Amino acid sequence: MTAYVATHREMTLSSASNRLVDEALRMHEHPLITFKDGPAGRRARVVGGPDVWEIIGAIRSVRAADPAVTGDDALVAVTETSGVPMPFLRAALAYWGDFPEEVDAFLDRAAAEAAQAQAAWQRQQELLGR
Template sequence: MAKPTSIRFDEVLLARLRRRAQAATAGNASALAQRLVDEGLRMADHPGILFKDGPTGRRAALAYGPDIWEIVKFLREIDERGPSALSAAAEVFALDVNRIAAAVNYYGDYRAEIDAEIDAAEEASERAEHAWRVQQRLIA
């Protein structure tokens, strides 16, 4: 449950927040400020992680890299475990193994969120494949 609190913002910063809120959250500056504080704290706790928008909404990703859910999904699907799994992921994603470890550490703290993103991606993939099969039957 959210608890009210009072924060004082510099006038210029508050104006920027309100402009961004108008565009992003239908004018709800409080919701935007809460999201930005949450994401900022997560990024401070997990260096190398950032948040980006996309068709499924905002999600955690490696800076200049894939989404966290993509790395976790890959790690689940390979036969290797331990350090060799991290090395395999680093090779596939063309990243340093430390960046893969950062993604795994983030997953450890936000498992339910990342698992939900994986589930949503798998469902979208299944729908797309079904649509493709229907299309192939129609045009064959």
């Protein structure tokens, strides 16, 4: 535990213990979910696969592209385009069902960053007269 706190300097031994216990309980309820640190912060992901927020974003993208695609058809479309197996998609969906605010916060942050990058690119193109 001391090594964990040493690499997560913003945490105390107590807060690290609380986080790890909370994550262990979540993994107990959602066996295909694990947690990983990264540039975007600590986040839920399917074991050996993408982050939960990425899967939920893909499902939303399929539904936005064709609102008539619902239920298992939406999941099949994500499986076919991403290669993520169906059990992992269902695990991500179940996790999101229990923790939507957490997952949606990552989606909102990704959307904001994409919008900022698009705006910066657009300004560059305008300056270049394109």
